[in-house]
Amino acid sequence: MADSKTKTRVAVAGLGAIGTDVVKALDQGIEGLTLVAVSANSPDKHRGWVAGLKSAPQLVPIEQLADVADIVVECAPSKVVRSIVAPVVARGKTAVVLSVGALLQNEDLVDIARAHGGQIIVPTGALIGLDAVTAAAIGTIHSAKLVTRKPVAGLLGAPHLVENNIRIDDITEPLRIFEGSARDAAKGFPANLNVAVALSLAGIGPDRTRVEIWADPTVTRNTHRIEVDSDSARFSMMIENIPSENPKTGRITALSVIACLRKLRASLRIGT
Template identity: 50%
Template sequence: MPEAPTKRRVGIAGFGTIGRKVGQALLAGMPGLSLAAISSGNRDRAAAALQAMGASLPVVDAAELPSHCDIIVECAPTDAFLAVAEPALQAGCTVITVSGAAILQHPHIVELAREHRGQIILATGALLGLDAVRAAAEGEIHSVTMVTRKPPKSLKKARYIVEQGIELEGISAPLRVFAGSAREGAEKFPANVNVAAALGLAGVGAERTQLEIWADPGLSRNTHFITVDADSARLELKIENVPTEENPGTGRITALSVITALRSLGAALRVGS
């Protein structure tokens, strides 16, 4: 009788809004995958969350995850990205992340993955149509623009907003808080523009991807308008993401996109490029 295939071990770095949702899905069962370890800045809270899910797993430092795991889901705070990604890629692991902005800020990790035969998978996150943008990039893309509009509560804690002293509380009309390239946006809003960063990485590059960010008191959802003009197609995409209750800056679909990326690793049928 043939032996059952060995399951690939998954670790989660960051056990907050996204990490807990991914953890629940893994514990519920995914073919070929098992949750093996957790890394968190608050070990006690992470252990308590695991216990509430009925699981008893190691909660370790980010640098220790590669010794427990083959695949690491990175959903830690932006400033912890390198502490998770570098040791994982040096160990030849697969890293799944939605942190497009962090990849733009630390491009050396791509070469690091190549050198050690690791892999970085930038999950779709909140971006509709990423497959189509990647396909268009195989030909010629003339221009890419993106306008992001978010409720003020989704932006008020953003680093750039705080540093510039931009007051969003009580505004009565839409306020443009940034205009420039996706790369500039990633530098100023590292935790808020992962959609724009992913768009830049998939298309013509972050420097040529134009971005505007608006605080709009008339909205209850994080909304993105994307226009791609290429020799193969013209794409006009509108995305309205329902914010999570725990963190208004994170859409509910973000964690679901990571779960889908995990399922795709061992799927007999994979839909989309």
């Protein structure tokens, strides 16, 4: 096991549904990693909880995370992604990005990472099968589609619903509320369709990846089905996520980040 001098320093930005679980896992110990800092929107609210962690991370503003960590895990709202990720990749470090939709409005972050030897990692998150999609994309993917069904509570307040005056509060049957490209899905549902953007970045891009979104009062889980047709394989997969304390976010998302962090320095690494 590496000693503290050779451990990779990790920071977590955002202490909500995902960030809190990721911090707990890092605090309990992940091979080769050490938790050095966290950021919260209301630091005073979290000071006591952070002080109780055995790794004793610093509580600092997002702009300072790149100074103290080698890897910064973004678990914050999409509007602050740029402030978190840009300083990290500009210093040749690694950013793990959860608010994947924001990458479409900030495509130059990838250029900044490339220019400085940094890296942006997008975990599979709430989705399934990105290992197969990235493998198929080495060949030719003919089509990729995502069909998302969410309970009403997981969709309320989405800009697409507000702008188009679509009411879903009292629906009694499944209602298709969006059909279009992953790019447009990310604009209309920024807190819901990170998975669409992740699928598109793994495969054939945000304009060719098709998305359907259903508000479904008959489901209790955030359900995502992907359908891919390529010159190496045809596959369809579905995941039914149990919502976390944030109804927009599946519980498995934080676990996916923890699995991703474990893989960074693990002696045995499974999957692409």
